[in-house]
Amino acid sequence: MKPHASPxxxxxxxxxxxxxxxPDIVGLTWSIDTLGTLCGEQKGMEGRGRIIDDCAQMLGGTPVHVRVDDGGFAELVTVWRGVPVQVWVSYSAPAPRRKLGTILPAAGVR
Structure with a gap:
């Protein structure tokens, strides 16, 4: 980094x-915070955090995956070419499959 360049x-x-x-890193929303950290984020159901593993192969670092009952999140914190990088993905689990013909209760009914 040049001495006069901002982070x-x-x-x-x-x-x-x-x-x-x-160019194959798709689906992430990128931003840069005031300290110069490059931040990538994805929310959704697809991939279950696999993009974090892909980013780790390209950028280095060790991905962390946390699964919970209804989904999970994955994170990668690393430094790439002298720039701090944080990539974060959260996802929800797909709805469970039900047998064909299963009748579901109406919303609000217990």
Whole structure:
């Protein structure tokens, strides 16, 4: 990093390089915080955090996965090309499969 460069411009440059070199990283929303941390985030059901493993292979670091009854989250914290990176994914579990013909109670009925 140049002595006069802001941490945010270094993170912006790193993000540009990351997206150019790894166009297959899709589905993450990227932002840069005021300290110059490059932050990637994804919410949803698809992949169950697998994109964190993909990012770890490209950026280095060790992914952490936490599963709970109705979903989970995964996180990667690393430094890539001198820029701190945090990638976070949260997901919910898909609805359980029911046997064909199962009658479900109406909403609000216990």
């Amino acid at each position: 945010q411009s270094s993170a912006a440059s790193a993000l540009s390089q990351l997206l150019d070199e790894h």
